[in-house]
Amino acid sequence: MPELPEVETVSQGIKSKLLNQKIINVVVKRRDLRFRMDPNLEKKITNTKIISVDRRAKYILIHLDNNLTVIIHLGMSGRVSIEDLNSNEIEFKHTHLQIITNNKKKFKFIDPRRFGSILLCDSKKLNNHKLIKNLAPEPLSKLFTKNYLFDRLKGRKADIKSIIMNQSIVVGVGNIYASESLFTAQIRPSRQARFLSLVDCDMLVKSIKKVLKRSIKLGGSSINDHSLVDGNLGFFQREFQVYGKEGEFCSKKTCQSKILRIVIAQRSSFYCKKCQK
Numbered sequence: 551m552p553e554l555p556e557v558e559t560v561s562q563g564i565k566s567k568l569l570n571q572k573i574i575n576v577v578v579k580r581r582d583l584r585f586r587m588d589p590n591l592e593k594k595i596t597n598t599k600i601i602s603v604d605r606r607a608k609y610i611l612i613h614l615d616n617n618l619t620v621i622i623h624l625g626m627s628g629r630v631s632i633e634d635l636n637s638n639e640i641e642f643k644h645t646h647l648q649i650i651t652n653n654k655k656k657f658k659f660i661d662p663r664r665f666g667s668i669l670l671c672d673s674k675k676l677n678n679h680k681l682i683k684n685l686a687p688e689p690l691s692k693l694f695t696k697n698y699l700f701d702r703l704k705g706r707k708a709d710i711k712s713i714i715m716n717q718s719i720v721v722g723v724g725n726i727y728a729s730e731s732l733f734t735a736q737i738r739p740s741r742q743a744r745f746l747s748l749v750d751c752d753m754l755v756k757s758i759k760k761v762l763k764r765s766i767k768l769g770g771s772s773i774n775d776h777s778l779v780d781g782n783l784g785f786f787q788r789e790f791q792v793y794g795k796e797g798e799f800c801s802k803k804t805c806q807s808k809i810l811r812i813v814i815a816q817r818s819s820f821y822c823k824k825c826q827k
């Protein structure tokens with residue numbers, strides 16, 4: 551499942567190829583995604599211009615000049631491909647939406663499992679949209695600080711890994727980035743959240759930001775279906791320290807310990823028992 555860096559790289563890719571372009575043709579092949587696509591989507595977005603592209607949590611937001619915003623969620627297996635119109639077209643199975651823009655690009659939304667979604671929203675009401683309005687702070691924003699996290703952990707007996715993956719505390723951090731950030735912060739994933747000190751929270755917040763930024767820079771992690779809009783892959787998986795590394799030696803040279811796997815909240819968690827306390 552794509553996490554924040556993967557969605558961010560797709561959002562940046564859409565922006566770099568389609569910003570300020572006019573949508574000249576729209577074809578919907580399947581509307582029954584996780585949420586049903588607007589029956590008039592084609593009419594509503596044809597002949598509009600893309601005026602900005604950004605992201606909130608794991609939603610890609612494409613803002614149009616008619617006060618509509620297209621909200622794209624990649625779900626489990628969704629991806630976006632943008633090709634030159636006259637290139638040898640790659641025929642993707644499970645292409646549910648196709649958009650042609652006036653700079654001769656073809657945008658495709660591909661989603662074999664159809665847990666993704668494409669929704670339309672009045673741009674002015676976006677912050678009140680049911681999917682957007684209750685979202686917690688962005689991890690890369692100034693709102694996500696050691697004090698914020700420390701306050702949210704008070705009295706919580708849940709393990710810290712589940713807490714940082716909890717979308718009502720901070721958005722976009724999934725299994726991969728939670729495991730990697732906890733290693734960087736030297737905090738064991740199973741530690742009870744309420745026992746983290748302010749110093750621990752400082753380390754963890756800094757680690758989450760650092761790991762996410764590094765992954766975005768490398769195009770995200772291409773271990774599932776993630777690829778960039780031009781079909782290239784992300785490379786952050788090459789820098790994993792613990793995720794998927796059960797039985798391998800810890801990457802800290804002085805450590806000599808092996809990476810362990812435990813299951814927390816039905817998800818595999820990877821850590822070094824010597825480096826993470």
Ligand SMILES: [Zn+2]
Nearest residue numbers: 800805822825
């Ligand atoms: Zn270690």
